[in-house]
Amino acid sequence: MGNPTIYDVARTAGVGVGTVSRVLNNSTRVSPETQEKVMSAIWALGYRRSKVARQLSTGIQHRNIGAIMPYITPPSFVERLRGIQMALSHQDNDFNLILYTVSEPDRQREQLLTIIDQSTVDGLLITALNISDEERSLLTQAGIPFVLLSDECNGENNCISPDNIQGGALATQHLLQLGHRRVAYVGDAFPNNYGIPTSELRYQGYLSALESYGIAFNSNYVALGVHGEEAAYTLTQALLNLPEPPTAIFAMSDIQAVGCIQAIRAAGLRVPEDISVIGFDDVQLSRYVGLTTIRQHLEQSGYMGMQTLLEMLNTPDQVLPRQLPPLELIVRGTTQPFNPVQGAG
Template identity: 50%
Template sequence: MSRVTIKDVARHAGVGLGTVSRVMNNHPRVSPETRERVLKAIRELGFRPNATARRLPRKAELHYIGVITHPFLLNYHSISERLRGIQTALNNSSQALELALFSASSAAHFDSQLQNITQANAVEGLLIIDFDLTDEQAQRLQQAHIPFVGLNHLRGRSWPCIGTDNEYGGYIATRYLTELGHRRIAYIGDNMVDEYGFSTSQERYVGYKRALAEAQIHLNSRYVRLGDHSYQMAYDITESLLRLAQPPTAIFAMSDLQAAGIIAALRAAGVNVPGEVSVIGYDDTELAMAMGLTTICQHLEQSGRLAATYLMELIAGGNAPPPVLPSAHLVVRQTTRPPMHRLS
């Protein structure tokens, strides 16, 4: 008869390897219910740890929380804010937890990475940034006893997701501009459709359209400009907007990074911000604070901290519902004002 291993105990108890290890080492961050389930599995299977290994000098055990996202998202300022929140939560934890970063360059690569993660049992839990899960992928993680939490804007999913509502954020950004009196309002964002299923730009655009409709402002297709997510793209698009017979008096950028490119292009053309053109961004990153940019705060660092803290609770055997992130809100700084005709 083959020797019972710690993997057998984890499988029998329906938990991860790290949870079994914490129970065996009497770690406090395990719920009483989960602890009893593991101890029962140990008794039923007759598991006996290797005596020689137990006599060896023990170093501090390291366990990992995985983060998986697309490599191009690592260029987003919003990702660094989320990662900062995640790391803060890990630093504040009594567990010896480290961060393991996984990238997936396509939908197929994402699926392959999930398969590798579940087969290797390399992480205690997984944070999934912006990717969606199929039912089969979620089931695969559950069968491997790897708790998982999404850091995204997905709504109505059966698995826990933490993030704000993009459509609402786009709506309040544009509504603020209409309330200032602007009627020629442009939207600069990422391409609406991509192969990864990321719909951030489209969702914020829907909010933009809703605010225009409420203000009875006709949607001018010439004011909607899309491209790749970059400073340079936003700079180039702004130059083209300025060549219109009636350029916009306000621009809503789907990110703070793009807003920075917009403002640079406006100033290079001798256009005063906000005197002649108002600009509002999205994210409320440190870049926005440094620029004095009016923007939409989506609580990026807090979302990372909440998601990581909640994931650690799941790892410890908790089953509480996920925390609710505060709604996105407007942060008014120095890049918006009423249009010139309203000031005269």
């Protein structure tokens, strides 16, 4: 039937289970010959000792924290993960960090169910993922505390997320203050597959900033597509081909901002002399590239998320209100005041 147990090994070797266990834990007090017999029985049966049984009988308490996120491709996920890791290693507790990847949105529910069923984790950090009410209650029922490290909390507690609307406004205001009037927005098409409304929220901020400056909305200046540098590149090309191209672009993420910049340069134009570009996130890369952006302290968010979860694990049924990491305008080299000459272009 199933896998061989220590009893099978004992029987095969013609010894007692105690002896087998002693060999397994290379304790003393086993004669070389017996050791030999046991080893060959183990080998013959292909025996592998059960982690779980061992843990139960030795009383080892394993505590696992799961971090679940989409493929860790975008730098913004990596930064959060780094913060998560850090918070965990700063506490001197022996939690294990288990990494889960949701490769396809459809599989999210299934993966959560597996995690719950197999009681793998003591707590869950849900990053850049939206969870349904059903999933939420499944977790609650199973007694698994979780914190959301997302871009939208919907009034949810135990959630770390910045004010993306405000952030979008901040970025747009920066461009408007510099005198730009033809300001474009490059972002993800919304709603996206994972149900994360980041792009939509930042777009709302963009709109409100335009409005507060009394600038008429121009739908030509809104370019939406899949997430990533390549799509941003293509969208920007289209923007540049407009009869009246924008003089400034707000890209909803740094990665997309980089795509914009590349497209602008490929078109023989300069950043920021001809077109200003501002991003969002302030990932590591942005410092190297010298990108003006909105810093949202991603690493710190991850850190806060893990801290919150650890607190919840220590004192159950604790409810911590939403925490908003601060947003900050970081002016580097990709934005500059509007130059009237440029408007003529």
